[in-house]
Amino acid sequence: MRYALLSALVLPAVVVAHANRARDVHHPRQAPSSAASASVPASGSATSAATGSSVASGASSAVSGTVAPTTTLAQFSFSLPATNPTAIPISSLSAGTQTTSPTLGVTTTYAAGTTPTFLPNAPPLPDISKLVISSYPALDKPPPTDSPEVQAWIQEVAQSGVQIPNLTPSMAGGCAANPTLLNDPDRCWWTCGGCTDSNDVVSCPEKLHWGMSHDDGPAPYTPNLLQYLDQNQLRTTFFAVGSRCLSYPSLLQEEYMAQHQIAVHTWSHPQMTTLSNDEIIAELGWSKKIIKDVLGVTPTYWRPPFGDVDNRVRAIARAMNLATVIWTRLDAGHTFDTNDFNIPGGTASPSEVVFNWQNILNNATQIDTGFIVLEHDLFVQQVEVGTGYILPAALAFQPKLTIEPIITCLNKPLQDAYAETNDNTTNPPIVSGAQPVTLSSGAPGSAEATGGAQNGDNSGALPVAMLGNTNLLALTGSALLAVAAGARVLF
Template sequence: MKFAAFSAIALPALVSAHGIRDVHHARQAPVAAAASAGTSSAAAPASGTASAATGVATAPVASGAGSLTFTLASTNPTAIPLTEIASGMSSAPTVPASTTFASGTTPTFLPNAPPLPNALSLNPANYPALDKTPPTDSPEVQQWKQEVANSGVQIPDIAPTVAGGCPANLEAANDQSRCWWTCGGCSAPDDIEQCPDKMTWGLTYDDGPAPHTGDLLAYLDQVNLKATFFIVGSRAISYPALLQEEYMAQHQIAVHTWSHPEMTTLTNDQIIAELGWSKKIIKDVLGVTPTYWRPPYGDVDNRVRAIAKAMGLQTSIWTRIGPTATFDTGDFDIAGGLTTSTQVLNNWEAIIGNATTIDHGFIVLEHDLFQQSVDIAVDYILPDALAHQPPFKIEPIVSCLNKPLRDAYIETNDNSSNPIGANATGSASSAEASGNSSGASANGKNSAMGIAAPNSMGAIALAIVSGVVALFL
């Protein structure tokens, strides 16, 4: 295994990895289309959404600022003008962790939680290279493979997909037994796509922690909101103090893989390596191991689901209102110039319009990797949501499922309300009958991996200039 070293560098691999996201992501449908459907069934895609015929999402048009199609209920009094939340914007000072925690600090908000490890003692040489799928021949991966084999979870014999999304994998896209969420929207019974209670928003942010996550944390603390943060392992080793701040602020921490790949394109061993190393670095920084994960791009099928289940992870995606439309703000694409902040807010307006018509709660895809995504959240989306009438109940995924925060971690989950593998309260009810499970029996326990050690968007060049720790090959 090749080891990494300290350096202050950009994040090019993860940035370019997201460049393929529009091959997969269906944009939010207009509220009128969803309302006419009356339920979460098929809805016509908006401009810049996926083609119903091909399942391929096209990038939103970024030419011109456009105009808002609605009036915001509220904005942050210190909001940056929308015209300045754009690709190439001047970078604001990064915000380091506002609080550092001594090794051995006890998270008193979480019953039976172990004390915090000494994050400063972590040696990057003990982890894989940044933003690359880890090698599969390490002792750690060999141990995790054996634990998966011992878990009793049946892993379906499904071949990996190839890069290129639905058009490059037509046979796989049409195979209902695969139950590929990306292409066609097939979800398993225990996929988490929504909150059970109407007007409840499961607030989530992907891909951090990152240089401007501190801005988001400060705002969430100011307005007394908690969120679920889906953590990329390569970012966790780079920003351990920010990860500890998220956790100690009582936000839910969950897995988002080590290097953010399209999971269905990987071999079984590579999937195990991606999930295992992400779980391990989070455990090494926080002392707890997440029980929830989100596949990058929502790229999951029954093979990936089963491996995640065998590793004690509950698959969590975001709300879909039809085969080609999901609750995706498109905020990630501002930094790359593929969309505008105005279009993101129009997407947001369509999302909350649809959210008020469905008979359950919802989960929205947002990110905290870039300054633009954080700015649009704290200056516009969150203030607008907080002023909405009737009010939304905004909380982490585990809370929106009516579960205690302790269920979010293996070390504190007593299995009474969150047996890993069992159908979770609030899980999606729209599964395809022909492809609805990963072939596992839950046995009511956290099986396997509950252990202590567990493309291309070349136009973007995001330089991280905060003098933080990063890894390179």
């Protein structure tokens, strides 16, 4: 079933955990490594913001309740091998409300029962017109743990054979609020130190292979990204927020049927280490369920919001047959995070994001493996920077990059990305239930990771509330905005 496309879309300025995190952390995100310094043009240094810059001017005042940046953002020079000739100028991409280009909406819809022929033994697509909104948790809020569904998942985790470490949840506030946890060798907390477990997916094994990914959708401008990917025969991994999947099931189906990898990104986008075991199970369980209800398949990979994961969270995800994916991190100052999420909130300029990407490309030539990058498709600015600058530069980059979904960069077929199509003979599931699984603590990182959440705001994703026929795009701590009366979010 297809509903009317939103005729007008207004996005408020973002005041969320990603933006707050950037305000709290002031170390470099993508300075070139010492080995790569010579490859970065001298023009790549920060300059003062240009007079009249749309970035420096802050968010549009047309939207009541938005918050404009109070500081002038630094502008960065960059030199890319190519850009999209139709790209929105960097100077036109600013914080807050953006209407730089129309959203394309769903371009292809699929009838219930359509078989994904590209996946061996894939079940047919479910009938998304029969989704009952009230049978799922409230959008963008932590799901309750006393529902029959969550109680059943709790029992499944208990019976999985995976040993869950007895670690206390972290306190909201990130590393500064948890000094006693920072050096705990049993915790292996990625947020504070970059510690990874041997089972974490943080890079591609082959040099110059880019495991592309986009977080936090599907969202109104995801079709614009899909169009560019299709035109250039590219595929990505979409780490989908459960609440967004319920709001935009047709978009999720379009991503899936275009042979992009779909993976879990929780239900409400919280800092996972701050949650109880049962709350973690609820976040992952509902996200897995809505994806299966829309696609007919269940992902076997997930990414923790903000990269906030420790051994307790890893073990619970493992017990739920989910492999943890983060993004490449060389050290505290060199994480492969474009910082694109912070454009809408006014804490990163678009030129900084493109400058970050230039340095990621340069650093990628200096390492012996491939790499995984953090990007988003939640807001128009992120999609415009991606299709206008990041992807064209990657396609023209020399030495040539192999751009592919994360599952493919791991040298696995797409069918291994889903429980129902996974070939258990050659790629056994993460959890068999036969033997307990013990996680290693991993090696401690060298410093605080830039990818971690730094405050207690668990909002992260763009909340979308549906009240009758009114689409409300809401933000924690910001005004609810009636976007398009008479149009439904679900389409």
